[in-house]
Amino acid sequence: MTKRTDAIVIGAGHNGLVCASYLARAGMNVVILEASDTAGGMSAPRTLGDDYHFPGLAHVACPVSPAIRRDLKLERYGYTPGKSIDTIALAENGKHLTIGSNSISGDGLPESDGKAYTEFRNQYLAFARTLRPLFENKPPRLKEIPFADKATLAKLGWNIRFGLGREGMNEFLRVAAINIYDVLNDTFEDDSLKGAIAVDAVLGSAMGPRTPGTVLTWLQRLHGELNGPLSLQSGGQSQLVHALTQSAEDAGATIRFNAHVDRILVDNGKAFGVELTNGEMVKARIIISNADPRATFSRLVGAPLLDTMFANRVTEIRGSGVVAKLHLALSGIPEFTGLAESQLGHRLLVAPTMRYVERAFNHSKYSECSEHPVLEVTIPSLHNDALAPEGHHVMSVNVAYVPYDLEGGWEEKKSTIAYKVISQLGQLSPNLTSLVVDHEFLTPRDIEEQFHAVQGHWHHGELSIHQSFMMRPLHGAAQYDTPIEKLFLCGAGSHPGGGLTGLPGRNAAKRVLELGGAK
Amino acid sequence: MTNSITIDRAHFRRALQRTPFHDRFVALSTAEEWMAWNTYKVPRVVDKLSTEYFAVRSGCAVMDLTPMEKYRITGRGAREFLDRLVTRDISKLRPGRVTYVVWCNDEGRVIDDGTLFQFAESEYRLCSQHHQLDWLLMSASGFDVNVEVETHDVAALAVQGPTSYSVLTAAGINDLEQLKPFDIAELHCGDIPVTVSRTGYTGDLGYELWTDPAHALHLWDAIFGVQGRFDIHAMGLSALEMVRIEAGFVMPGFDFNTTESAVRNGYDRSPYEVGLGWVVNLDKGHFTGRKALQAEKAQPARRRLIKIVVDGNKPVGEAFIYTGKKGKLIGEIKCTTWSPILKANIALADIDCINGHLPSTLWARFDYQRELKWRTAWAECHAQSKPFYNPEHRSATPPATC
Numbered sequence: 001m002t003k004r005t006d007a008i009v010i011g012a013g014h015n016g017l018v019c020a021s022y023l024a025r026a027g028m029n030v031v032i033l034e035a036s037d038t039a040g041g042m043s044a045p046r047t048l049g050d051d052y053h054f055p056g057l058a059h060v061a062c063p064v065s066p067a068i069r070r071d072l073k074l075e076r077y078g079y080t081p082g083k084s085i086d087t088i089a090l091a092e093n094g095k096h097l098t099i100g101s102n103s104i105s106g107d108g109l110p111e112s113d114g115k116a117y118t119e120f121r122n123q124y125l126a127f128a129r130t131l132r133p134l135f136e137n138k139p140p141r142l143k144e145i146p147f148a149d150k151a152t153l154a155k156l157g158w159n160i161r162f163g164l165g166r167e168g169m170n171e172f173l174r175v176a177a178i179n180i181y182d183v184l185n186d187t188f189e190d191d192s193l194k195g196a197i198a199v200d201a202v203l204g205s206a207m208g209p210r211t212p213g214t215v216l217t218w219l220q221r222l223h224g225e226l227n228g229p230l231s232l233q234s235g236g237q238s239q240l241v242h243a244l245t246q247s248a249e250d251a252g253a254t255i256r257f258n259a260h261v262d263r264i265l266v267d268n269g270k271a272f273g274v275e276l277t278n279g280e281m282v283k284a285r286i287i288i289s290n291a292d293p294r295a296t297f298s299r300l301v302g303a304p305l306l307d308t309m310f311a312n313r314v315t316e317i318r319g320s321g322v323v324a325k326l327h328l329a330l331s332g333i334p335e336f337t338g339l340a341e342s343q344l345g346h347r348l349l350v351a352p353t354m355r356y357v358e359r360a361f362n363h364s365k366y367s368e369c370s371e372h373p374v375l376e377v378t379i380p381s382l383h384n385d386a387l388a389p390e391g392h393h394v395m396s397v398n399v400a401y402v403p404y405d406l407e408g409g410w411e412e413k414k415s416t417i418a419y420k421v422i423s424q425l426g427q428l429s430p431n432l433t434s435l436v437v438d439h440e441f442l443t444p445r446d447i448e449e450q451f452h453a454v455q456g457h458w459h460h461g462e463l464s465i466h467q468s469f470m471m472r473p474l475h476g477a478a479q480y481d482t483p484i485e486k487l488f489l490c491g492a493g494s495h496p497g498g499g500l501t502g503l504p505g506r507n508a509a510k511r512v513l514e515l516g517g518a519k
Numbered sequence: 520m521t522n523s524i525t526i527d528r529a530h531f532r533r534a535l536q537r538t539p540f541h542d543r544f545v546a547l548s549t550a551e552e553w554m555a556w557n558t559y560k561v562p563r564v565v566d567k568l569s570t571e572y573f574a575v576r577s578g579c580a581v582m583d584l585t586p587m588e589k590y591r592i593t594g595r596g597a598r599e600f601l602d603r604l605v606t607r608d609i610s611k612l613r614p615g616r617v618t619y620v621v622w623c624n625d626e627g628r629v630i631d632d633g634t635l636f637q638f639a640e641s642e643y644r645l646c647s648q649h650h651q652l653d654w655l656l657m658s659a660s661g662f663d664v665n666v667e668v669e670t671h672d673v674a675a676l677a678v679q680g681p682t683s684y685s686v687l688t689a690a691g692i693n694d695l696e697q698l699k700p701f702d703i704a705e706l707h708c709g710d711i712p713v714t715v716s717r718t719g720y721t722g723d724l725g726y727e728l729w730t731d732p733a734h735a736l737h738l739w740d741a742i743f744g745v746q747g748r749f750d751i752h753a754m755g756l757s758a759l760e761m762v763r764i765e766a767g768f769v770m771p772g773f774d775f776n777t778t779e780s781a782v783r784n785g786y787d788r789s790p791y792e793v794g795l796g797w798v799v800n801l802d803k804g805h806f807t808g809r810k811a812l813q814a815e816k817a818q819p820a821r822r823r824l825i826k827i828v829v830d831g832n833k834p835v836g837e838a839f840i841y842t843g844k845k846g847k848l849i850g851e852i853k854c855t856t857w858s859p860i861l862k863a864n865i866a867l868a869d870i871d872c873i874n875g876h877l878p879s880t881l882w883a884r885f886d887y888q889r890e891l892k893w894r895t896a897w898a899e900c901h902a903q904s905k906p907f908y909n910p911e912h913r914s915a916t917p918p919a920t921c
Contacts, residue, residue, distance in 0.1 A: 308807040
């Protein structure tokens with residue numbers, strides 16, 4: 001390579017692409033090193049057999065923030081926020097509940113719940129808006145606070161006190177750290193509605209509705225909805241990833257595929273390059289890791305180059321994945337009792353009550369897989385018929401809670417558990433089992449192997465309060481820069497966390513530039 | 520990484536444990552002054568403080584070292600682990616050698632100091648004043664290393680003083696002649712295998728003897744068996760305190776707060792601040808606290824623990840240090856003793872720097888009693904960079920015989 005490389009971004013997941021794109025736009029010469037042969041990481045599309053295409057691990061998402069869309073000109077590269085979808089809470093008796101962004105409908109739903117739902121959503125969207133300065137900036141330091149961090153804190157304080165008003169602030173401070181279970185029980189009567197909202201608060205986390213801090217995880221989810229409603233990621237080549245890739249490359253960034261980073265090279269406390277698994281060395285002025293912080297520090301850097309307490313905190317980052325992904329190739333459209341075909345394009349949830357969700361979670365705590373898991377079902381081929389052969393369909397199902405460390409190991413039980421999930425779905429959709437042509441079941445262990453996410457955790461670390469904001473991913477690396485000079489983090493493990501937001505990538509790029517870029 | 524911890528499960532039934540040498544101390548004790556050291560009952564004074572002090576300086580003193588914390592560090596990654604643990608460049612350490620080391624937390628503040636023994640390629644012993652298991656295990660994460668407590672499995676004696684070489688040779692430990700300071704040798708005392716290191720905390724010629732607790736009394740009896748020919752005295756910790764100050768050795772947790780003993784932020788100390796900058800090698804590669812120490816070194820010095828001689832012969836005790844008689848309060852004495860051999864009041868004092876420098880004049884203000892009446896005195900202090908007492912015979916190889 002003749003051109004001087006200013007920055008290496010490890011991993012072409014969406015945050016890596018966002019970060020690289022910002023840096024390239026700032027004039028830096030950026031190389032993205034991607035271990036696999038496609039960009040997108042967890043949002044990269046997957047193929048089963050030759051003909052069945054799936055949107056990847058992240059099958060539903062809210063639009064990325066308007067700032068990123070504008071700065072990286074994503075619309076110009078073909079990105080459009082997807083079509084809004086509803087959530088349908090499936091009931092065994094066929095009395096399903098449809099939850100839209102502003103209203104709900106369903107047989108037997110108490111009238112009070114309908115009214116409460118609108119008020120509740122508005123209130124919590126206001127809370128999420130309140131947290132915006134915190135999410136969209138680097139988390140402020142609390143000691144020797146620089147001016148920019150003071151501004152973040154001031155905006156946050158202003159939003160809480162004056163944005164929400166006295167009563168709103170009181171309520172916000174009351175609920176911010178408590179669990180979603182209590183809040184939903186205080187607000188609604190219908191079990192199915194509560195179960196469905198609870199899933200949004202906990203899916204992807206090793207948390208049940210009764211886990212403290214699940215209001216916060218729900219607010220993080222709602223924060224995405226401030227940018228637009230939830231939609232299905234149904235592009236053949238995921239639209240977002242495609243646009244981000246184009247945007248980054250147009251700005252001058254290079255993506256190298258099958259470039260698996262084995263080691264970050266450090267000299268005298270300063271990162272100066274990486275070594276690939278094939279032994280190749282790539283040097284750069286700065287290194288930005290989109291990998292899981294645990295992998296970044298424990299594996300790529302290694303304990304001998306880190307201080308003891310820091311290295312130890314890394315090993316104590318909590319984040320064990322609890323969601324498996326089931327991909328089904330179907331020879332026809334499945335019928336769901338009580339649902340019209342037009343409703344199948346929405347997000348279907350199997351989480352009839354909050355107790356059901358909590359029970360499913362309990363099993364995972366003991367390395368067991370519940371017989372009654374929480375399911376999030378989508379049929380992406382209804383939105384894009386290029387995903388499957390004519391008349392055929394693909395179904396993508398998130399299965400929670402599936403432990404990473406299943407008792408007795410995964411080898412023997414994997415297919416049994418996959419079939420159990422399929423037969424559980426079969427109870428809601430009588431013709432489903434007869435339609436299954438092929439399937440793929442990705443356990444958290446598979447997710448770890450294939451996506452290099454430690455313990456298969458979507459968010460590269462639990463979104464618990466003790467691992468959020470100025471403690472994400474850990475004290476000592478919470479502002480994207482790390483104890484290793486010239487080594488930065490830009491992935492989901494960093495503030496504000498996981499989800500297809502692009503915010504960690506954007507915040508990290510801003511931080512890199514603030515600290516002098518490649519100088 | 521595996522860890523096995525030796526625990527006497529009934530230890531809690533007894534307030535203080537007895538070392539394997541305990542009965543011998545009981546037999547010799549006239550002072551009956553006992554104290555606790557790391558869960559063991561040890562003598563503060565066995566017979567008479569002055570006798571014990573002069574035994575170290577002009578004869579031979581024997582002290583029980585068993586309560587000293589000892590850790591066995593083994594495994595393929597042991598060297599790498601130790602390199603990251605301690606601030607000193609230990610690349611020259613090789614089997615059969617001992618080195619003095621300090622270790623810090625991430626903030627570059629001293630956790631403890633100790634002696635590091637290398638027995639074989641991947642076999643080390645770390646001796647420290649304070650319990651370090653939790654820190655060592657925490658530091659072991661990510662290394663192929665095994666850390667075991669062997670405090671209670673090794674009986675240890677310090678045999679110190681100008682005649683210690685002759686005493687040990689007479690007691691039947693041969694081949695000490697070529698043992699240089701900080702050397703280790705696997706020797707025998709009669710039939711008993713004993714590990715001997717030429718180390719100590721007295722600033723005099725001396726050896727430390729390490730053996731199986733089952734052999735402890737044989738070893739003791741062999742040494743005291745030559746008592747008729749040499750002046751040998753059992754020694755307590757009070758005499759040790761005098762001689763270690765004379766030698767200019769610091770004691771973490773007593774002369775300064777370690778990260779473990781400090782309660783409030785900012786009360787712990789960095790190696791630079793306590794005169795241990797000489798065991799910090801910032802260019803040796805990464806170690807815990809390196810970044811913080813690098814940053815500290817780039818800044819003007821904030822304070823220093825220094826050796827001072829206080830004029831006069833009044834017992835100094837606890838004292839404030841001023842920039843001049845009735846000048847600015849600038850520090851305090853951390854430990855002090857009257858040195859009988861130097862005929863001087865010597866002390867270690869923690870002094871604040873002014874613009875990165877120690878003030879040129881130091882005065883101590885202290886209270887002392889005469890005829891049960893308190894008086895205040897001022898005495899000028901003189902900073903010293905060298906140990907107060909460092910005799911030539913301490914490091915001569917072969918040691919002088921007598």
